[in-house]
Amino acid sequence: MKRVGVIGGGQLAWMMADAARKLGVELVVQTPSEGDPAVSIAQEIVFAPVDDASATEILAKKCDVITFENEFVNLDALSVLAEQGVCFRPRLEALTPLLDKYDQRCYLRDLGLPVPRFFAVEQTENLKSKIEHLGFPVVLKSRRHGYDGQGTFIIQDLAALEEKLSYETITKTLNQSLFLLEEFVPFERELAVMAARSVDGEIVTYPVVETQQKQQVCRQVIAPAEITPNQVAQIEAIAHTLLNSLQVVGIFGIELFLTTDGKVLVNEIAPRTHNSGHFSLDACETSQFEQQLRAVCGLPLGNPSLQCAGAVMVNLLGYENSHSDYQSQRQQIAEIPQAHVHWYGKTQSRPGRKLGHVTVLLDNQNREQAMAAPTPLANAVAQTIESIWYPS
Numbered sequence: 418m419k420r421v422g423v424i425g426g427g428q429l430a431w432m433m434a435d436a437a438r439k440l441g442v443e444l445v446v447q448t449p450s451e452g453d454p455a456v457s458i459a460q461e462i463v464f465a466p467v468d469d470a471s472a473t474e475i476l477a478k479k480c481d482v483i484t485f486e487n488e489f490v491n492l493d494a495l496s497v498l499a500e501q502g503v504c505f506r507p508r509l510e511a512l513t514p515l516l517d518k519y520d521q522r523c524y525l526r527d528l529g530l531p532v533p534r535f536f537a538v539e540q541t542e543n544l545k546s547k548i549e550h551l552g553f554p555v556v557l558k559s560r561r562h563g564y565d566g567q568g569t570f571i572i573q574d575l576a577a578l579e580e581k582l583s584y585e586t587i588t589k590t591l592n593q594s595l596f597l598l599e600e601f602v603p604f605e606r607e608l609a610v611m612a613a614r615s616v617d618g619e620i621v622t623y624p625v626v627e628t629q630q631k632q633q634v635c636r637q638v639i640a641p642a643e644i645t646p647n648q649v650a651q652i653e654a655i656a657h658t659l660l661n662s663l664q665v666v667g668i669f670g671i672e673l674f675l676t677t678d679g680k681v682l683v684n685e686i687a688p689r690t691h692n693s694g695h696f697s698l699d700a701c702e703t704s705q706f707e708q709q710l711r712a713v714c715g716l717p718l719g720n721p722s723l724q725c726a727g728a729v730m731v732n733l734l735g736y737e738n739s740h741s742d743y744q745s746q747r748q749q750i751a752e753i754p755q756a757h758v759h760w761y762g763k764t765q766s767r768p769g770r771k772l773g774h775v776t777v778l779l780d781n782q783n784r785e786q787a788m789a790a791p792t793p794l795a796n797a798v799a800q801t802i803e804s805i806w807y808p809s
Contacts, residue, residue, distance in 0.1 A: 426446045427761075429706075431455045431762070432695075433458075434458035435707075437458075440711065445462075446461075447462075448464065470497070473503075483505050485507070485667075486689060488689060492512060495509055515663075519537045522597065534600045548598065555600065556571055557597075558596065558597050559596060569633055603677055604675055604682075606642070606675050607630060607674060608674070609628050609638075610623060610652050610653070612660055613660075613668040614667070616666050623697060624642075624721075627642040627643070637796075639796075640700060640728045655683060667709055668690055668709045669686060671683065692732070695774050698757070698759065700724060700778055701721055702719060726780060727795065729777050729779070729795035736807055754777075759773050759774050777798045779795070
């Protein structure tokens, strides 16, 4: 039986549980808190922050291979373990160009992949002269540790930019070199694709999905996205180029923009399972979590195809500071036909926190409607869920 070490014990690790049982894999998790979701499903726990490499050394002695639930790790320290023979999948060299968002942008650009225009914010530079070719609004991003909209700011003019940089620098004792600026893309829609690569170099891609954000946090995912076959082919080619270049073993999430003139741009890369792939738990023959375990254990990759006409996934986000388990709302949502509710077991709610998600399958009962107009149907389903979940 394989023992897989997982750095990170949040809901992404928790959702590996069913796949681990199916594949006969034991999970050993490194996570800081007894209240973290994956604590309830792991065979063994190493209680420590995910960037504690000494704890990862202990984790390595308990398992055959180590994978990642999140990327907020200390690569330099982990590299010492890799040199000692610890097997990380994906390999650390695949993570190196991705963890800093400026480095990631440069890597994608140098691969010839389409990205928004961008530059690093340096402490001594004249912002005004350098920003002229982007024009306002612009997007300011923290280069490290930003997720779910954290560390991302849409800036309308130079005065607001200088004020934001000054505020962030003073309040967080950072320097400006920890930011990048990129053009604001007036996209038609946001897209994402999950792609996995095996030890043998086999690559499979999941259906391209549309993601819908509110306040820069993903609220809904529609599978499949309503785009042209040519756009699907472009996105699959991007996935193949990226995963082969990095020699990835594992699964990656690739977030993209579809511009108003039909062009595809790469937005960001998540080197792990991802929110935009949660629909696969209920809608696909092989979930993204099973695919990750298959890849890192050296097993053949599974079929990523949809088993239904389509699906809509809605995140159940916190909207208040509370210790409620929202049992009444969850029960109402569960009564929606073809609804699958996944509750992460977190004990505290706060605004924006991911507490769970629900996927509704668009199956043969509404196949014709789903095939004819997948986005309006999915939007109607999502609106029903949100009307139950969020206070009016």
